[in-house]
Amino acid sequence: MSGNIKLMQGNEACAEGAIKAGCRFFAGYPITPSSEVAEILARRLPQVGGKFIQMEDEIASMAAVCGASLAGVKSMTATSGPGFSLKQENLGYASFTEIPCVVVNVMRGGPSTGSPTSPAQGDVMQARWGTHGDHPIIVLSCSSVKDMYELTIRSFNLSERFRVPVILLSDEIVAHMRERVDVGALESLEIFNRVKPACPPEEYQPYEASPETDVPPMANFGEGYRYHITGLTHDESGFTTQKPHKVAELHERLHRKIENHKDEIIETRNYYLDDAQIAVFAYGSTARSALRAVREARNRGIKAGLIQPVTIWPFPDDLVHQVASQVDAFIVPEMNLGMMVREVERAAHGQAEVIGQSLVTWELFTPAQVLSKIEEVFNWITSGSTSDSKPSRTSGALAAATE
Amino acid sequence: MVSGIGCSSRAPGYVDFNTLHTTHGRALPFATGIKLAKPEMTVIVVTGDGDATAIGGNHLIHAARRNLDLTVVLFNNSTYGMTSGQYSPTTPTGAFGTTAPYGNAEQPFDICNLAEAAGATYVARGTTYHAKVLPNLIEKAISNKGFSLVETITQCPIYFGRMNKIGNSVEMMKWQKEHAVTKKQAETMSPEELADKFIIGELCHKTKPDYCELYDRIIEKAQASIK
Ligand SMILES: Cc1ncc(C[n+]2csc(CCOP(=O)(O)OP(=O)(O)O)c2C)c(N)n1
DSSP states (O other): OOOOEEEEEHHHHHHHHHHHHTOOEEEEOOOTTTHHHHHHHHHHHHHTTOEEEEOSSHHHHHHHHHHHHHTTOOEEEEEOHHHHHHHHHHHHHHHHHTOOEEEEEEEEEOSTTOEEEEEOOTTHHHHHHOSSSSOOOEEEEOOSHHHHHHHHHHHHHHHHHHTSEEEEEEEHHHHHOEEEEETGGGTTOOOOOOOOOOSOGGGOOTTOOOTTTOOOOOOOTTSSOOOEEESSOBOTTSSBOOOHHHHHHHHHHHHHHHHTTHHHHOOEEEESOTTOSEEEEOOTHHHHHHHHHHHHHHHTTOOEEEEEESEEESOOHHHHHHHHTTOSEEEEEESSSSSHHHHHHHHHTTSSEEEEEEOOSSSOOOHHHHHHHHHHHHHHHHTTOOGGGOOOOBOHHHHHHTO | OEEOSSSGGGGGGGSSSOEEEOSTTOHHHHHHHHHHHOTTSOOEEEEEHHIIIIITHHHHHHHHHHTOSOEEEEEEOSEETTTTSEEOTTSOTTOOBTTBTTOOOSOOOOHHHHHHHHTOSEEEEEESSSTTTHHHHHHHHHHSSSOEEEEEEOOOIIIIIHHTTOOSHHHHHHHHHHHEEEHHHHHTSOHHHHTTOEEEEEEEEOOOOOHHHHHHHHHHHHHHHTO
16 A cells, blocks of 8 residues: 655654554643654644643653543653653653653753754663663664654554553654655554453452553543552552562563563564674664665675664663674664663673774764774774774764764 | 642542542643543642642643643642651741741742732632631632632641641641631731731632633634645
8 A cells, every 4th residue: 555655854754653643642842853743743633633732841741641641542742852851750650650652752962952953862771761760661763754653653552552651762863854755555554552441440450460461451531440540659459559569569560561572562673684793783873874884894795784673672682692692793883972882782791792883973973984893893803803902982083083 | 630749649549530649749730631631521630839839830830821621729738748847838938847947038929829820710718627618619619611729728737837836736727717817808907917817718710711622723723724
C-alpha cells in the first residue's frame, strides 16, 4: 500500500505518527528544537477530536499527560534539554504508577541552555536515569524523518503494551531536516491498545498482574472501576504499603516486565557484522554518518560493520556481547564526551577493544571523521594492538580539526 | 479526586472514587489532563497551603486563569504539616515555624484574593469549626461550571498550634470561631477591628465560559476547516 510519499520535517513526522498511533492529547511548553511538534498538534489534534494544551511549564505538561492517559486517552509531550530535566519527577511518577505515555526529547547541546539550535546526544543517560530511584523505562532513538514517524508509533505501542513511559530521542538535525517518507507503506503498522480488566469492578486490583506478562490490566478513570493510585510504594490494591516483601515484590515486577520481554522491546539495525573485524556502534543521526563510513571502509578493504540500536534502553547487551566475541574492536562515535561507550565496554566484557569517539562541537559527525577513526583503529590492530599506542577517545575539537 | 503531597493530600485515600495521589504541588495539572480527556467527570482537587501556593503556586493561578471546571478544596493550616512545621506561604508574619525560629519574616498570601484575581469563578472560605457550612460551600463549588476554590482554615495542633502557643485542636477551633466573620459582619466593622479577622462564606461567584466549552468551539472550527 505505498504511493503516499510525502516530504516531511522530522518534527512533523513525529506529530503525524502520533495521530496515526491514536494519540489524542498533547500537553507541552514551547522549546527549540521541538516546538513544531506542539505547533502541528495544536492544529491537527482538534481536527481529529483530540485536545492540545500549552501548559505553564514542563512539569505541568508531564502531569497533564499522565492525567489524560489515566482517563483513557493516549497522550504525549515533546521537549528538549532544559524541559526534559523538568519532566523528570513526573516521569518517575508515570513509571512507578505504570501510566502509558510518550515523551519526545529532541536533543540539543547542553548542559543548561547550551546550544538550542544544534544537535547533541548528551541526554542518553538522563533518559535512562533522569528521575530518582530505580525504575523501568524504554528509550528509542531516531536517525531519520521516517524514524520519527514510525518510532513515534512504536513508542505508543510499547507504552500501551508495557504500561511504561517511553522516551523517544531525536536531535536538532533529525527533527528539523526534511526527507521523503512513504506514509502509505507505513499505513499497515499495527496499533496496540492497553489491555483492560476482564473482571467486574468489585474484584479489580489495579496492580495485580499475571506472572506471564507482569503488566496489570488497566481500567481507565471514569469507567466504573473505582480505585486508588499513589506515587507512594504500593501493593496490588493500589494503596501504600511498607511491608518489606510487598515493597520488593513491586520493584521486582516492574523490573521483570521489561527485562523478561527484551526480545519484544529491543530493536537494532545490523550492517555487515557477519565477517566484521571492527564494529561501529552508533545511534541517532551519528549512525547515518557511521554507515557511510563503514561502506567506505569496506571499499578500502577494511572489514567494518555497524550496530545501530533503535532501542537504546534496555541496552542490547546480548548482541554487543556476541559481536564482541567476534570482532577485534568497537568504535563508539557519539555527540557527547563518552556515554554509551561505557555500556558497550560493559557488555563487551573485555572480549574486544572499545574505543570512543566524541564530538562536542555540536555539529554532525561527518562520514570522513568516522572513517578516519576506523582506519586509525585498523592500523593499530594490524600493527599488533600494543597498549601504549592504543587510539584514544578523540575529542570534539580534534575530530573537527582532522577533517 | 486528585491530590498532591502533604497531610491534606492524603484525603483521597479515604474516599471511594477514582482517586489519584500525585506529586508535591502538581495535583492541578494532573487534574487538568483528566478533565480535558473526560470532561464529563467531576474532578475535585484536595491540596494544602504549601502544595497549592508554594511549589504548586504557578499551577494554581494558571488553572484559575483558564477557568477549567475543577473544584479545589484547599486545607490551609498555615504550615507544612507533613514535613513537621516549616513556615508556608500562608504563615502570618511573626508566627513561629521550625524554619522560622525567630518568627516569620515573610508576608502571607490571601489565597481567596489570589484565586479570584487569577480568574476563578467561584471562591469561598470555610473552617473546620464551621463544619455545617462547609459541605454547602463545597457543593456550590462543584456545581459551578468553572474553576472553584474553597479555602478551608484547618488546625495543625502538633506543629502550628504548639509552636505558636495556640493550644490543642479544641483551642485552635475556638480560635477559628473567634476570628472568623461573615461578609455581612465585616461590612459593619472598622479596618482596625478587621485586622486579625478573616472572612468566611462565599466570596465570589461569577459566570464565564469554562475552558472545555471554549475548546469545544476550537474542535468545531478545526473540523470545519478540513471538511
Ligand atoms: C518535590 C518535593 N519537595 C518536597 C517534598 C516534601 N514535602 C512533603 S509534604 C510537604 C509540605 C506539605 O505542606 P502542605 O501542602 O501545606 O500540607 P500539610 O501537610 O500541611 O497538610 C513537603 C515540603 C516533596 N514531597 N516533594
